[in-house]
Amino acid sequence: MREGPDIARIASLVGDPARANMLTALMGGTALTASELALEAGVSLPTASSHLSKLMEGGLLTLASQGRHRYYGLAGPQVAGMIEAITGVAAAVGPQRVRPGPRDAAMRVARVCYDHLAGEQAVAMLDRLVARQVLLRDDKEIRLGPSAASHFAAIGIDVASKARRPVCRACLDWSVRRSHLAGTLGAAILDKILLEKWARREKDSRAVIFSPMGRQAFERMFLG
Amino acid sequence: MREGPDIARIASLVGDPARANMLTALMGGTALTASELALEAGVSLPTASSHLSKLMEGGLLTLASQGRHRYYGLAGPQVAGMIEAITGVAAAVGPQRVRPGPRDAAMRVARVCYDHLAGEQAVAMLDRLVARQVLLRDDKEIRLGPSAASHFAAIGIDVASKARRPVCRACLDWSVRRSHLAGTLGAAILDKILLEKWARREKDSRAVIFSPMGRQAFERMFLG
């Protein structure tokens, strides 16, 4: 009964625990089926289906049907950004969660944030790239340094801006409370990490686990 | 029953229409009393009071008691950023609101976004400052240009970074879908506009109305 966009409608979609768990799961970047999301949210299939249709109707999800599988994914970076913003507030406002647990510890070290790497590793990487002046940062803004093109070309990443999306963007890390690298460059680096099998995705989690070899390679490449 | 920060808890706080209206009202940047917020949200005083204590408990608001008045305000820029992010998704997802109305038209032109200016005017200003190289922008990142210090000093704004907050930050405008200027510089410019009485705040709204004289002065200063 007031102005502007219907913010309560969107927020209440995220405000249900089952739906919040689904959205959080989808922050991993890969689309999931209804059954997987039901498991993830800890509800029955019918319940999950009902939630999913609400999220669809609200425009927060996209649906890709492949045979008898229906893959649900986040509707876009804007939605992902909103989830991260809410996560940030939730983390800042109340460490009233007890039991950090081993799952959370791994998440703090390295995890996927929609399409790029987040966590302590990612924050350290950005710090190092800035210290070496591959990237330049003024406060929270990041841009490419003079040596960036050749530096990333050497490891097979083309830094020439192609998409409408910014090449590098700062993304506030909810666990460390400092920025890590997002944007197409952040996404490309995560691709590289997984392609080279330096790390693997933990099943049913956003956590990213580096192998000992992979960690060395990553550190040589980005933290050296 | 899963990982990380309790995002559903925060989102459900914003997910109630009455509370959403209150938070939207507080995006104006000024703290308001419980009665004002009750009016704003269209609910009775007891109902508003109940909502406010929930928002307080959730850590989204701060409270300043002055005599028998109790002023509620947003807990900080992080909360404001979250609200803007949700607003952005809501605006992108569904222009299913009919009746844009005169209120909304004014809002699109110029409005307050927590502590800085947003809307078409603000977007135009940022564009112009970038074109004149007072500010430099790479994609979505903004930093000061060489002439920035002297340029802003001339109109009484000290650009030397003092607070922990970044001097300039990009903030995505939900109506125009492009960035405007936030950060301490954005806040200082809004202060200037109101101090010089180039514009006034519309009562009970985030809209900012420029006077004819004020508009000229503003354009001379920032769009010239």
Next chain:
DNA sequence: CGCATAGTTCGTCCTTTATCGAAGCATCGA
């Protein structure tokens, strides 16, 4: 064609919570 798997729809139960009137505190002004 028939069975198995993936998913949605329907009907019903039940918890959650938003709402307001009335009464209770607290602070100000005289």
Next chain:
DNA sequence: TCGATGCTTCGATAAAGGACGAACTATGCG
């Protein structure tokens, strides 16, 4: 000290919406 105003707490009511089992639809496989 005594109203008056601003706000909160209490108690009762009503409505919204989340949960699941059972039945239904659709796709794939043999």
